[in-house]
Amino acid sequence: MPTSSSHTSLVATDVKVFVPAKDFKASLAFYTALGWTVNFRAEDDGIAELALADSRFYLQNYYQRQWANNFMLQISVTDAQAWYAHAKAVIAAGGWKSARVQAPERQDYGALVTFVWDPSGVLLHFAQWDSSTD
Numbered sequence: 001m002p003t004s005s006s007h008t009s010l011v012a013t014d015v016k017v018f019v020p021a022k023d024f025k026a027s028l029a030f031y032t033a034l035g036w037t038v039n040f041r042a043e044d045d046g047i048a049e050l051a052l053a054d055s056r057f058y059l060q061n062y063y064q065r066q067w068a069n070n071f072m073l074q075i076s077v078t079d080a081q082a083w084y085a086h087a088k089a090v091i092a093a094g095g096w097k098s099a100r101v102q103a104p105e106r107q108d109y110g111a112l113v114t115f116v117w118d119p120s121g122v123l124l125h126f127a128q129w130d131s132s133t134d
Contacts, residue, residue: 016049017057020068022120024048024061030099030119031059033090069121080104080128084114087126104128 021027024045032038036050048059052075077083087101102115111127118124 018060019057020063021059022063026119072123074125077126080112080114080126083126087116
């Protein structure tokens with residue numbers, strides 16, 4: 001077990017997840033159309049860092065169906081209904097056949113949530129938290 005003096009160097013400064021992409025270019029276009037910005041993109045299209053608000057993740061050119069279909073991101077938002085309308089318009093305009101959106105639903109954990117599935121099957125939760133749970 002580390003001693004208390006060794007904990008001073010154990011400072012984490014960031015945590016990012018690696019999100020799978022069945023078709024890397026299509027997924028990248030999907031996320032940028034939704035509003036993420038690309039901070040970095042490898043020349044070989046193997047990975048890209050995407051940002052929304054103060055959060056980032058790596059989109060990777062790697063896919064396993066079972067993993068992608070069980071992968072979720074939760075994004076805290078101020079207006080789940082607005083994200084629903086935006087995602088619906090983006091999906092309709094972009095022609096992503098496997099992407100879909102579900103109208104906001106109240107969840108037992110205290111949020112109104114819009115569910116969006118990306119082109120690879122990753123589930124995004126756009127959660128508008130009740131003021132009592134902020």
